[in-house]
Amino acid sequence: KNQVEQSPQSLIILEGKNCTLQCNYTVSPFSNLRWYKQDTGRGPVSLTIMTFSENTKSNGRYTATLDADTKQSSLHITASQLSDSASYICVVRANTGNQFYFGTGTSLTVIP
Amino acid sequence: SAVISQKPSRDICQRGTSLTIQCQVDSQVTMMFWYRQQPGQSLTLIATANQGSEATYESGFVIDKFPISRPNLTFSTLTVSNMSPEDSSIYLCSVARALSSYNEQFFGPGTRLTVL
Numbered sequence: 001k002n003q004v005e006q007s008p009q010s011l012i013i014l015e016g017k018n019c020t021l022q023c024n025y026t027v028s029p030f031s032n033l034r035w036y037k038q039d040t041g042r043g044p045v046s047l048t049i050m051t052f053s054e055n056t057k058s059n060g061r062y063t064a065t066l067d068a069d070t071k072q073s074s075l076h077i078t079a080s081q082l083s084d085s086a087s088y089i090c091v092v093r094a095n096t097g098n099q100f101y102f103g104t105g106t107s108l109t110v111i112p
Numbered sequence: 113s114a115v116i117s118q119k120p121s122r123d124i125c126q127r128g129t130s131l132t133i134q135c136q137v138d139s140q141v142t143m144m145f146w147y148r149q150q151p152g153q154s155l156t157l158i159a160t161a162n163q164g165s166e167a168t169y170e171s172g173f174v175i176d177k178f179p180i181s182r183p184n185l186t187f188s189t190l191t192v193s194n195m196s197p198e199d200s201s202i203y204l205c206s207v208a209r210a211l212s213s214y215n216e217q218f219f220g221p222g223t224r225l226t227v228l
Contacts, residue, residue, distance in 0.1 A: 034216070043116070043204050043219030044155070089154055091217075100217065102154045 006103035023090030031095040116220035135205030140185035143208040
């Protein structure tokens with residue numbers, strides 16, 4: 001069964017600190033993996049996309065990693081800001097059909 | 113990128129009534145999707161809106177409850193019919209330009225629906 005699991009479910013960190021969010025998936029065959037940021041009351045916005053051959057990709061203070069062998073991805077946020085408070089969703093696309101599998105998200109709260 | 117607008121942004125409705133949500137994109141797109149996001153949960157795909165033909169529904173969702181229209185490549189509607197409190201959720205429109213491995217899904221701001 002194709003699934004995407006994220007951890008932790010929620011996280012509270014101090015402004016300026018780093019944090020890492022995890023995504024484990026069983027989707028097969030794998031096409032790509034995206035991390036989305038969803039601010040409260042808004043639709044998700046893509047942060048990064050990882051394909052099978054990519055191990056690391058950065059977008060400003062966001063760095064995503066992918067281990068296609070273990071089917072794990074992480075999103076590392078450096079020097080967190082209050083504006084990073086949001087839900088972060090991992091989405092895996094299968095290489096067949098038009099299937100996108102959504103994780104349940106990690107709710108991140110950055111406090112001053 | 114794609115700029116997506118949804119109307120209404122939020123609504124409070126009575127049980128048994130219906131609400132139609134509109135999704136407008138600023139440019140032509142190949143794929144349009146409708147998602148539901150219940151409180152504290154991730155997104156669940158309701159259906160793929162097909163231009164010129166009936167929508168493709170996911171398991172657990174039926175056309176009588178969620179009729180969808182897509183008259184052209186920039187517009188779609190989702191109707192939530194005969195609503196009950198269990199339909200209270202955020203409904204999101206999503207688009208993608210082409211069915212390729214790297215196509216990105218863009219999401220609208222969502223419609224927050226509360227059913228009393």
